Amino acid sequence: MTNQQINVELNAQMSELVHVGDAITRLLSALTSTSDIEATIYELQLAVHEICANIIDHSYKDAENGKIKLALSLTDGNFIADICEQGEAFDPDAVPRPNLEDGQIRGYGIFLVNQLMDVVEYTSTAGGNCWHLAKQL
Secondary structure (H helix, E strand, O other), X not given: OOOEEEEEEEEOOHHHHHHHHHHHHHHXXXXXXXXXXXXXXXXXXXXXXXXXXXXXXXXXXXXXXXXXXXXXXXXOXXXXXXEEEOOOOOXXXXXXXOOOOOOOOOOOHHHHHHHHOOEEEEEEEOXXXXXXXXXXX
């Protein structure tokens, strides 16, 4: 399996998220090692899209010119997404687990990402905030 990387920079606007799905599809288009590649692509798109949507809604909630930088890679059978921005910091541990029995309108994002990915890490420094997502394919 070859190692590939695609870098994408987005304006922090919901209309830009279509580029996330396109980049993941391009990166994984030649991948044939999984039996259900379309489902795998969809799950990866959903996880990365959810993190980017949360960045737009929460990290850049009051900013007009925010940017999101994505480094998407396929390395040794692993999909890796590094998603960085310079908005407000976030505490993933402060997000309560959604109530799956009674349902709710919002609040499933981080839970869903954790279900879809093998690794979900968040770091915040003076230089910005980054998410590291990884999944063995």
